[in-house]
Amino acid sequence: MAQVDLSEVTKAFGETVVVRDVSLEIADGEFLVLVGPSGCGKSTCLRMIAGLEEITSGKISIGGRVVNDVPPQDRDIAMVFQNYALYPHMSVYDNLAFGLRLKRAPTGKAFPRTRRVYSEAEIRERVDRAATMLGLTEYLLRKPRQLSGGQRQRVALGRAIVREPQVFLMDEPLSNLDAKLRVQTRAELILLHDQLREAGKSNTMVYVTHDQVEAMTMGDRIAVMKDGLLQQCDTPLTLYRHPANRFVAEFIGSPQMNVFGPLQISRENGTVRLRDAKDAALDLTLPADKAAALAEYAGDTVLFGIRPEDIAAPDTARTDAAAGATMPVHVQVREPLGSTVQLHLEAPGGYQITSVLDADSKAWADDDFEAVLDLDKCHAFDPSTEVALF
Numbered sequence: 001m002a003q004v005d006l007s008e009v010t011k012a013f014g015e016t017v018v019v020r021d022v023s024l025e026i027a028d029g030e031f032l033v034l035v036g037p038s039g040c041g042k043s044t045c046l047r048m049i050a051g052l053e054e055i056t057s058g059k060i061s062i063g064g065r066v067v068n069d070v071p072p073q074d075r076d077i078a079m080v081f082q083n084y085a086l087y088p089h090m091s092v093y094d095n096l097a098f099g100l101r102l103k104r105a106p107t108g109k110a111f112p113r114t115r116r117v118y119s120e121a122e123i124r125e126r127v128d129r130a131a132t133m134l135g136l137t138e139y140l141l142r143k144p145r146q147l148s149g150g151q152r153q154r155v156a157l158g159r160a161i162v163r164e165p166q167v168f169l170m171d172e173p174l175s176n177l178d179a180k181l182r183v184q185t186r187a188e189l190i191l192l193h194d195q196l197r198e199a200g201k202s203n204t205m206v207y208v209t210h211d212q213v214e215a216m217t218m219g220d221r222i223a224v225m226k227d228g229l230l231q232q233c234d235t236p237l238t239l240y241r242h243p244a245n246r247f248v249a250e251f252i253g254s255p256q257m258n259v260f261g262p263l264q265i266s267r268e269n270g271t272v273r274l275r276d277a278k279d280a281a282l283d284l285t286l287p288a289d290k291a292a293a294l295a296e297y298a299g300d301t302v303l304f305g306i307r308p309e310d311i312a313a314p315d316t317a318r319t320d321a322a323a324g325a326t327m328p329v330h331v332q333v334r335e336p337l338g339s340t341v342q343l344h345l346e347a348p349g350g351y352q353i354t355s356v357l358d359a360d361s362k363a364w365a366d367d368d369f370e371a372v373l374d375l376d377k378c379h380a381f382d383p384s385t386e387v388a389l390f
């Protein structure tokens, strides 16, 4: 079993706490993505799992065994970095075999199988298997400089795979690749995760990225971090549909969710309405289930959130607008993107919002129209804590 558990893990460099009280249970065989803006503590978390960074407090276990004091080489993990220095004078085959040929000095009793020394036949079998999985078989005799960037990256992955570790740790392994190759390699990694399982190998992966699209497409679950704090950990769709707070709401999804306000909550004739204090034209009536969640806050304010794809123009709305679900907007910029068109809109109250419409929408720059909001999919956040109310 190769589950990884972090329990209230904290890391401080001197006085500065960079990871605070992070608890995460990563299941055996799970592809967990750690995502967040630069400096939020992703690499530090990964390095603590790897044992490259000591933890200040808390507990980390791998496969049910506490590894706080186990040195990196005895943790049975393999790490892939962004800067995958391959040995330039060695062939692809020798680069892949290198880690298996290293003899390790005995270091205590934990994970004895990492100290095994492999026979050349065993090494060949493992290298061949990894090369087949990664489509590298025909390149085994080449030197790294005779490979493309994507092929080199696959060799770096191969070096991790041949070790058959309990857990793969990957720190932005695709960020040196150009955009097209990144998309392709992303798909290959997902496939690889499945292939490892089918081959009966451990395939638990902890993958660090700052790219929310990478996180959404690859993760079984995504852990979102900000300023050293875990914000939310859940499946991609749950994060997208039910973000726990404003930060997650705006981080996941592209273009990002429109969040504006604060709007005033009022209760009238059994309905709950959200209004802007400055502009009466912004006056929304919430559907029943959302209304119930906000009824007790009448008189207070909320931040209102709605995704760009949930704002339609009259000619793209799929159904008639529900009562109280429209607002007048002015189109400032129209950006055709091929399959969709993105509009930058000015809403009442002076709020700048974005909408994504079908490509054939006839909403043009400088137009004014009644935008139709799908309020069943709207969000509300507490203005002071920014915690999601729905």
Ligand SMILES: Nc1ncnc2c1ncn2[C@@H]1O[C@H](COP(=O)(O)OP(=O)(O)OP(=O)(O)O)[C@@H](O)[C@H]1O
Binding pocket: 013, 018, 036, 037, 038, 039, 040, 041, 042, 043, 044, 045, 210
């Ligand atoms: N050895 C160190 N000494 C002091 N501070 C450090 C050290 N290593 C990292 N930090 C700080 O810890 C914070 C988290 O760093 P970390 O490398 O984990 O961020 P990250 O989320 O991986 O960011 P990026 O996306 O830029 O790689 C940063 O503010 C960084 O400056």
Ligand SMILES: [Mg+2]
Binding pocket: 042, 043, 044, 171
């Ligand atoms: Mg990093």
